[in-house]
Amino acid sequence: MNLFIAALGFSLASAAVIGLAAVSFTLQFAVSDIINLAAGEFLTLGAYLTYAARLIHIPLWPGALLAILVAGVLGVAVNHFCFRPLARRGVGPFSLMVVTFALSIIIQNMLVVIFGPSSFTLQFGGSTRAIALGAFVLTTAQLITIAVAVFAFAATWIVLHRTTFGISVRAVVNSPSLARASGIHLERISDGAWFLAAALGAVAGIALTVSTSSADSQLGYNYLLYFMPAAFFGGMGKITGAVIGAALVAFATTVGSLAIGSQYENVFALGILVVVILIKPDGLMGTIRAPQVEH
Amino acid sequence: MEYYIITLAIIFCSDAVFALGLNLQYGLCGIMNFGYIFFYALGAYVAGAAALGSQHTALAHSTGEQFLFGLNVGLPYPVNVLAAAVIGSAAASLVGLTLMRSLRADFAALMSVALFLVAYGVIGNLTPLFNGYLGLSLIPTPLSSGEPSWGYLACCVIILILVVVIAVGITTSPMGRRMRAVRDRPDVVQSLGKSVFRTRWTVFVVGNGMAALAGAMAVLFLTGFSPSAWAFAETLNVYTAVIVGGSGSNLGTLLGTLLVGVGVVQGVLFLPPDNSVPYLIPSLQWVVLGLVTIAFIAFRPKGLVPERPPRRVMVDRPGRSIVARIQGKLGARP
């Protein structure tokens, strides 16, 4: 029983990070109908930008905030100058995925060119101090991660449900043509949504680095396996679904690694995915868009 | 110099087979298979392990490598290469049963990425299978003694020719037409009574069998194979080759392989390396490859050699009846 409770505790922190990344990923899909294989790079960029801030002597917390903002801007740039123009030209979903893949390779390698191939750490004083909460034992870093994630989810929910911008985003996601007809400026909304998505990804990357203590250019790539099934499980494009999926993936992989050994925890992530595909090849909780035809 | 040319040629043969398999899936049938390199790896591991054969004890003492849980499945060349292709196709047939059912091809692509990532992790961690992250080594190259020989190159060329014949044969047949139709309008193909799933699944099996074949060809020459050889980023190489060369065109794919696989990857080796930053040139090479891919998709999506429909179609020539024209055209073909 203790193992089970311990697993619940551990998985909370990873569920927080997976959730942030999954929401980021699924939001990008919802707004632009793109499966962005470079979504993991927002995580990596968040960590690297914080690191860069530290290199010019900006302390961790303000550095992290700056990093999140810059990452958001980069997200907007990527959508505004790359994905949207290409989609407008008629590049189909197949080729767009290849573009996102190429972009992820470019970003990973540019980071190596700029910062070198070695990994780095992001820590603050006392980040590894363990704190006992009943049966759970978590480090300060993990606790802060969970708190930040909860705050980010709440903030995202508020933005999407209580601000004009957020409601416009949901309108665009549900029916782009109707949204445009009712005067919503689609381009501005999609840029805004990408800012949000990229920022969430950056938060995930920073939190991940702080709580596991090191990052390199493969940070986001290594995390794809967790947040992609999470988003898919909840239904591509569905934000609450992504959070639920993240909890599931986190829990399953934690239990799996405790039971069998941490080298195989990714098998459990796959297990979820395989089950989902076998039951419903297009997502368990339904998708937002109808099946596409490529032209 | 001779060594270098043989090396280039063998690498080209393997890369070309690899690219042709992708062209069949992606270029001609619109199948998004981002886990493609996994089948290459599977073929390489199978052929490599089969070539190492029963040397478990000997190797345990020299390199310490383990494979296939200690089972002896030694196979001579070219049976081990054939076995690799068969096992690759078999694995694809299983994977394809679920993957090819997806209504949205880009979802299937997502799944293929996830499957690749897990396979990579499992093989890397499961040391008794293929020696984990260290991989296999000391694999003997057939038809040579110490150095790769013209003999092995000749065999690779033969395999390449065979694969080209198969690829072109399929492309210029009614199957090729059906594949292209599935790529463009799967809903219409369904409405004409033809199963889209069956088409995709079949192409998936054949294409990934080719990938496994390419992996087998490569590993016997490279004499070693580890997860670093099939990292996800390597997928970009083959996709760039197909996209630059001309997706949908077998000839274009061969050209793309030459330009990217040989031209870029080998050309970079001629640049003077800066030993203070040894990672700089390889990283920049990836950046260039990525930019080239995006540029082609944006500005020249058809690639250098655009796809053309098979030249079986009738051309108007006045003065001859339709029937006579048809018989004349078809009769003239070899």
Place this chain on the structure above:
Amino acid sequence: MNDRAARSKARQTGAELAGALEVAGVSRQYGGVVAVSNCSMRFGDGLITGIVGPNGAGKSTLLRLISGDVAPNQGQIFWRGRDITKWPVHERAAAGMVRTFQLGSEIPGLTVLENLLLACQGNPGESPIGALFRRGAWTAFEREATERALILLETIGLRKYASSFAGSLSGGEKRLLEVARAMTAQPSLLLLDEPMVGVSFVMRETLIAMFSQLRDQGVTCVIVEHALDVIEKLCDVVVVMAEGGVIFEGTMADMRSHQGVRDAYLG
């Protein structure tokens, strides 16, 4: 189920049974919106039935329920005495049910001729094994199919475009191609979803002639259309739908005097 097996299986039993197309109690909802509601009717074998009605009446949905593109929430569909409700699209098509699409369905990356050849059933070259090892068989098949296709193209005036990509045709020509392709598939049941959209008056006559010819050959046709003049020239039976249900079934003349129909269109 293998394409050819399904088709021959259906043909065998079809020959024995006097099979008409029948929908029984079919309903289809999308979220809260009811598109088709408890619809039951028989479509006469070897007749052309036209389905008309105001927008949102459920005509296209009914057609898509029959073709299998959409599954009913309730009800069943029978054809040739068999319950085809659970059959996937390609099985129905392989059994002889061919449809056209509202927004056009030419395959742009294939030439006009290839579009027609694609519709041929039972081509031995449509598998890798067949393509590589049964060359003689499919070459002969293609030769004969190409001949028939070119003759068909000649009759509809598209012969000169045989080697052009289908995507380069004009809207009306694409329609003609679509119908020609449907004919090539040798259907026993033809479902036409607003075939006259974007077609010039001259081509309309050509299409009407083609459909009539098909009916004379024994093909059952169901046509959803807005243009009542086309319905009048073509259809043996007219069905009027409104708000997801059938409100009238009979001849054109009877339809004009039917009060319910007037209300549906004007109310």
